Amino acid sequence: MTRFTLLLACTAISSALISTPTFAQTTGQPAETGRANAPNQKPAFENQTRAPQPASMPKIATEVVADDLPHLWAMEFLPDGRMLVTAKQGAMHIISEEGDAGPAITGVPEVAFGGQGGLLDVALAPDYATSGMIFFSYAEPRQDGNGTSVASAKLVPDDNGGGKLENVNVIFRQTPSYEGRSHFGSRLTFGPNSELYVTVGERSDRQPRVQAQELSSGLGKVFRIDASGKALPDNPFVNTQGAQPEIWSLGHRNMQSAALDAQGRLWTVEHGPRGGDELNRPEPGKNYGWPEVTYGVEYSGSAVGNGITEKAETEQPVYYWDPVIGPSGMALYDGDAIPEWKNAFLVGGLVSQGVVVLHMDGDRVSHEERVPLEARIRDVKVGPDGAVYAVTETRGGSSTIIRLTKG
Ligand SMILES: [Ca+2]
Numbered sequence: 118m119t120r121f122t123l124l125l126a127c128t129a130i131s132s133a134l135i136s137t138p139t140f141a142q143t144t145g146q147p148a149e150t151g152r153a154n155a156p157n158q159k160p161a162f163e164n165q166t167r168a169p170q171p172a173s174m175p176k177i178a179t180e181v182v183a184d185d186l187p188h189l190w191a192m193e194f195l196p197d198g199r200m201l202v203t204a205k206q207g208a209m210h211i212i213s214e215e216g217d218a219g220p221a222i223t224g225v226p227e228v229a230f231g232g233q234g235g236l237l238d239v240a241l242a243p244d245y246a247t248s249g250m251i252f253f254s255y256a257e258p259r260q261d262g263n264g265t266s267v268a269s270a271k272l273v274p275d276d277n278g279g280g281k282l283e284n285v286n287v288i289f290r291q292t293p294s295y296e297g298r299s300h301f302g303s304r305l306t307f308g309p310n311s312e313l314y315v316t317v318g319e320r321s322d323r324q325p326r327v328q329a330q331e332l333s334s335g336l337g338k339v340f341r342i343d344a345s346g347k348a349l350p351d352n353p354f355v356n357t358q359g360a361q362p363e364i365w366s367l368g369h370r371n372m373q374s375a376a377l378d379a380q381g382r383l384w385t386v387e388h389g390p391r392g393g394d395e396l397n398r399p400e401p402g403k404n405y406g407w408p409e410v411t412y413g414v415e416y417s418g419s420a421v422g423n424g425i426t427e428k429a430e431t432e433q434p435v436y437y438w439d440p441v442i443g444p445s446g447m448a449l450y451d452g453d454a455i456p457e458w459k460n461a462f463l464v465g466g467l468v469s470q471g472v473v474v475l476h477m478d479g480d481r482v483s484h485e486e487r488v489p490l491e492a493r494i495r496d497v498k499v500g501p502d503g504a505v506y507a508v509t510e511t512r513g514g515s516s517t518i519i520r521l522t523k524g
Contacts, residue, residue: 145169148487153439154392155414158426161433164482166412168436171476171484175457178524179490181517182506183216189508189516191238191446191496196246198501200518201272202508203253205235211278212518219278224270224285229256229263232298237265240305240313242344249273250344252313254303257287262294264335265301265317269344288346289363291335293328295320300371300388304446308341309381312349315340315363316385318371319407329368329407332360337407339372339385339399341365353402366399368431370407374447378477379460384435386447386464389413390421392439396462397432398480406431413439436475436482443468446496450474452503455523461486463505465494472497472507472521490519 142148147167160166187204192212195201200212207228208221228236234256242250249271257266267289274280300318307313319329319337329337332354340363341349348355348362355362365383370393374386384398387405393413397405410431411421427433445465450458462475470493474486492509495516500506505521 142174142487143170144172144174148485149438149440151440154418155412155439158392158412158439160437161427162481165433165435166437166439168482168485170486171457173457174486175455176524177455177488177521180520180522182520183212183218183518184515186210186212186218186516186518188510188514189495189518190236192498192506192508192518193239193241194498194500195241200506201239201241201251203236203239205237206230207236207255209236209239209253209282211274211280213278216518217278219280222272222280222282224282225253226255226268226285226287227258229258234263234298234301237301237303238305240307242269243307243311251282252288252305252344254305254315256301257290259294262296264294265291265303265315267305267313267315267342267346288344289315289340289342291315291317291338291340292361293325293334293336295322295325295336297322297325300326302372304373304375304385306375306377306383308377308383311344313342313344314365314375314383315342316369316372316375316387318388319369321371326370326408329370330404330409332357332364332367335361335363337369338367339365339369339383341401365401366403366405368405368407368409369397369399370411374444374464376447376449376462378449378462379451384447384462386444388444389437389441391416391418392441393421394438394441394444395434396436396464396475396482397434400432404431405434412437413441435480436485441468442466442473443493444473445494446498446508448497448499448505450499450505452499452505454503455505455521458505463497463499465497465507467493467495467510470494472505488521492517492519 299321328334354360
């Protein structure tokens, strides 16, 4: 295993194949200096986009703690300090504290691997230390297409660094199924009362994506369920005729980021259209607009729908990015090792190739900071040591795990 440390200097292009995003680390100025895709769209309030960088930005040192890993999608720290990771092709591994991946854990169900599909997120049950239960999401191959599903299982590690899943139980299926390879979401986040939030996508294509607005469809929603997959009795639409009772909020595009804040409230970051990635705090029963109200434009450059960014019935994003960051995983920084980041959200950037640090003032973003890592960042977690761990990916290739500390 390779271990090395490098101090982040000004971004240098390390390979002709990687187009490194351009931005300037200047206090008081926005990190993003690129041209907007929708320059005529205006934010609804101050600091809804391109918030200034903070006055004090820590110097960050990076170290590769694990490399030569399969293409990972998610990681979680186990109570013993090892990492549990999902590999997109359909495997789970435990990574030792020395950075070595153990043999594939057996019992993982078949996944629809391809495009954005595969084995996706993993979360430890709140009582994992005693129950050994984990929850994971994946693109599930189905007779009528595919869709995002959530399963629970008991993780039984063995003495060789591997292990097995016992009692695999599919507890929730996003419906309808669709024959596609895009926008599966997803993240799994347990709330303070062991409620499970499941974020998904709207399957991308124009025909299914409009279902993000329909309560009878599970496309483009946040769901809130219990450990057996049932809708919670205080969910907003349990008494609405024809609505899927598991729905918590609607009008979402493709959410691969979710985390709780210090008060235990859910926040999400979703992949928007070109110039429309957004941060939200999904509240019960509220409509986040997609695909009728959104910032950004279609990949073709044309307007999304009628090109509306505001409507009374839909929620404004707390924050948006144009150009996009390509959000992956996110975490609340609740450690002490990097005091400047206390209570900030850390968001992985696939496109921005680094970690985005969102400093909050109440429920608004006050400052945006960026840590360039010159790699697509697939997930971000805070370790038990207070360091930040970022999972990288190369397209269709392999992953590393990088540890970020105060340099
Ligand atoms: Ca929205």
